Amino acid sequence: MIEARSLSKRYGTTVAVSELTFTVRPGVVTGFLGPNGAGKTTTMRMILGLDHPTSGSVTIGGLPYSRLDWPMHEVGALLDARAVHGGRSARSHLLSLAQTNGIARRRVDEVLGTVGLSDVAGKRTRGFSLGMSQRLGIAAALLGDPQILMFDEPVNGLDPEGIVWIRTLMRSLAAEGRAVLVSSHLMPEMENTADHLIVVGRGRLIADCSMTDFVAGGSGGTVLVRTPQRDVLAAAVAAAGGTTSAAGDELSVGGLSEEQIADLAYANDIRLHHLAPVRVSLEQAFMELTADSVEYHAGLPAGTQSAASGMEAGR
Amino acid sequence: MTAVATQQARPSTGTGGRRAGLGGALRSEFTKICSVRSTYWALALLVVAGLAWSIAFSAGTAAHWSHMSPQSRSGLDAAQNSIIGLVLLGQLVIVVLGALAMTSEYSTQAVRTSLTVLPRRVTWFTAKGAVFAAVASVVTVAAAFASFLVGQRLLAGVHAGAGLSQPGVLRAVLASAAFVVLCGLFSYGLGAMIRSTAGTITAVYGFLLLVPQLARALPTPWYNDAVRWLPGGQFDGAITSGGPEPISKYMFSTWGELAVFGGYTLIALLAGAILLQRRDA
Numbered sequence: 001m002i003e004a005r006s007l008s009k010r011y012g013t014t015v016a017v018s019e020l021t022f023t024v025r026p027g028v029v030t031g032f033l034g035p036n037g038a039g040k041t042t043t044m045r046m047i048l049g050l051d052h053p054t055s056g057s058v059t060i061g062g063l064p065y066s067r068l069d070w071p072m073h074e075v076g077a078l079l080d081a082r083a084v085h086g087g088r089s090a091r092s093h094l095l096s097l098a099q100t101n102g103i104a105r106r107r108v109d110e111v112l113g114t115v116g117l118s119d120v121a122g123k124r125t126r127g128f129s130l131g132m133s134q135r136l137g138i139a140a141a142l143l144g145d146p147q148i149l150m151f152d153e154p155v156n157g158l159d160p161e162g163i164v165w166i167r168t169l170m171r172s173l174a175a176e177g178r179a180v181l182v183s184s185h186l187m188p189e190m191e192n193t194a195d196h197l198i199v200v201g202r203g204r205l206i207a208d209c210s211m212t213d214f215v216a217g218g219s220g221g222t223v224l225v226r227t228p229q230r231d232v233l234a235a236a237v238a239a240a241g242g243t244t245s246a247a248g249d250e251l252s253v254g255g256l257s258e259e260q261i262a263d264l265a266y267a268n269d270i271r272l273h274h275l276a277p278v279r280v281s282l283e284q285a286f287m288e289l290t291a292d293s294v295e296y297h298a299g300l301p302a303g304t305q306s307a308a309s310g311m312e313a314g315r
Numbered sequence: 316m317t318a319v320a321t322q323q324a325r326p327s328t329g330t331g332g333r334r335a336g337l338g339g340a341l342r343s344e345f346t347k348i349c350s351v352r353s354t355y356w357a358l359a360l361l362v363v364a365g366l367a368w369s370i371a372f373s374a375g376t377a378a379h380w381s382h383m384s385p386q387s388r389s390g391l392d393a394a395q396n397s398i399i400g401l402v403l404l405g406q407l408v409i410v411v412l413g414a415l416a417m418t419s420e421y422s423t424q425a426v427r428t429s430l431t432v433l434p435r436r437v438t439w440f441t442a443k444g445a446v447f448a449a450v451a452s453v454v455t456v457a458a459a460f461a462s463f464l465v466g467q468r469l470l471a472g473v474h475a476g477a478g479l480s481q482p483g484v485l486r487a488v489l490a491s492a493a494f495v496v497l498c499g500l501f502s503y504g505l506g507a508m509i510r511s512t513a514g515t516i517t518a519v520y521g522f523l524l525l526v527p528q529l530a531r532a533l534p535t536p537w538y539n540d541a542v543r544w545l546p547g548g549q550f551d552g553a554i555t556s557g558g559p560e561p562i563s564k565y566m567f568s569t570w571g572e573l574a575v576f577g578g579y580t581l582i583a584l585l586a587g588a589i590l591l592q593r594r595d596a
Contacts, residue, residue: 069334071335071431083423084423099346100342
């Protein structure tokens, strides 16, 4: 379990992380979400004791990272897959890590098998593709069989096969009861992977909730209705405790489910031409929440802003 | 996808230590230094440079011997001249190797992983420096003796060779090797401070080679007072075996000069360790 309390980091006058308080629990994949420059990597570096917090603290099972007796058995982390000495073979690289924590040599070959790199174990890592480097980084994280795993932007630059592989891996690690923290700025990736979300923008905590709540919260749980008897329906909805707002010739209904609205219309003899819940994607929910906290706006004319975010989704 | 690491038995924590510490760090750093080719290239270059100088000088002297004046013959310090190449050229090589031992961690960003698996930074720094010093010492001492012996063999034909049992000779050989190793450790310490390979090598070369030259611009009395404290640059003079000890009244003895440079090295190592501990990785 990772616990951050009022974690803050300032570089000069720039605030990278501000008063972050959150908990990463075992058995679930926790998505760590935020635009570029939101402070995700800085937070992860502070969790690992690489950066010293300006104030606040973060602990692993109650201890600061630097006081863990056998760090590799507690936490496995992949921050940057390319951050290895390219002149060293995959096996030597992993062996040098294993030896620091007294991990047996055969475990190195075991994890190489797990990530499917046995055939290139003796090759220097300089020639590795990004996908192979990611696998090597994950092998390193798994070496100590830790109960907490952290991945920083693990799917960046991966092909679809690699993305599916990592997603499946993270899900099965969580299913084994481990705590998995994975950061990303790619919303669709989280939608398929994370159970819980921690959303940050400009170093501040924006949301800390389950994936379901996050998506529901973003859409406001509205239902879009088209009917020739708009005013009648609006009155009925109001009487039933819901809220309405006109959206063109349609009515946007809040506070009631589509079943409740359909029953209400049937009971009041109102004809419905269209009835559909507004499914706001994680992407949209995220855009709404972080609209004010993106560090660098593209400076697009107002009208094209939503089109631009649509393109972002396709990337 | 193959099976993910299932709930298998925890890997043995090996040596039964209470926590990850110096023993594991030493093994890890030994694996690291032995598993990159640059180590072998640099150390081979060190040995070859020392030997090449010794052969060139000694063979040249032997060939020229019959034309040399009696003064030149008696003034010849055969031991110093056979190993001075290892000092002059070897320091250039070992500085690069010592810097790389630390700065390659930063240039590849591997330092993040290294400090994640072993967050006790001073332990890591100590282990890395100790492994570097051990490997460098073995190779440098061997190179010093090899350079010396090859040189004396070539000079034996004209009966000008020195022997290890002669006064000051063994001292000259060992002090030369020690000086080269200290140059590497000095560079290692500065590497932890500066972090960039090019910056570290430039700074160390500047300190070892440039500072002693710039000092010559001082007024003579000042220079005479300062020369014994200069880093490294005067060391070739200090490794004499034939002349008076110390070679001039302005210098310390060979061991004294080595101790002065050892002091500079210690300062570099301590400053490196302190900065490593305090800064963000």
